[in-house]
Amino acid sequence: KNQVEQSPQSLIILEGKNCTLQCNYTVSPFSNLRWYKQDTGRGPVSLTIMTFSENTKSNGRYTATLDADTKQSSLHITASQLSDSASYICVVNSNTGNQFYFGTGTSLTVIP
Amino acid sequence: NAGVTQTPKFQVLKTGQSMTLQCAQDMNHNSMYWYRQDPGMGLRLIYYSASEGTTDKGEVPNGYNVSRLNKREFSLRLESAAPSQTSVYFCASRRLAGRKIHEQYFGPGTRLTVT
Secondary structure (H helix, E strand, O other): OOOEEEEEEEEEEEEEOOOEEEEEEEOOOOOEEEEEOOOOOOOOOOEEEEEOOOOEEEEEEEEEEOOOOEEEEEEEEEOOOOHHEEEEEEEEEEOOOOOOEOOOOOOOOOOO | OOOOOOOEEEEEEEEOOOOOEEEEEOOOOEEEEEEEOOOOOEEEEEEEEEEOOEEEEEEOOOEEEEEEOOOEEEEEOOOOOOOHHEEEEEEEEOOOOOOOOOEEEEOOOOOEEEE
16 A cells, blocks of 8 residues: 655754654555645645656755665755754655655644 | 635525635636535545646535636535535646646635524
């Protein structure tokens, strides 16, 4: 069964600290993996898109890694800011085109 | 360039009532999607339209119908609302061309409550 699992479910960190969010997937065939940020009451916004051949991709303070062999991805947030408080969603796109498999998200709270 | 817009932002319906959620995009994207988001669950695809004139069922299509009115607009209709359809609905769009991987852009969502 095609699934995307994220951990932890929720996380609270102090402003300025780093954190890493995890995503494991069983989707096959694999096309690409995406990380989205969803602020409360808003739609998801894309952070990164990674294909099979990409191991690491950065977007400012966000760095995503992908291990296609173990079917794992992580999102590392450096020097967290209060505005990083949001839900982070891992999404895997199957090679069949319009099939997107969404994780349930990690809720991140950054406190002063 | 407004991206993906959705109307209304909030709606309360009584069981059995009908309504249409509107979605429009101004990015000239050919593919459009309707998702629902429920607490503790990932976004689930209701319907999608790969291109103007085509629509296909997603994971949870029961109780919904869609219309791809033109390239810009993709509407979702609830013919007889049920409490189980209480959810946040997101419309999304993306360009689908060749082998290149394109971003999917989401609207701000419609919060629907069915009593």
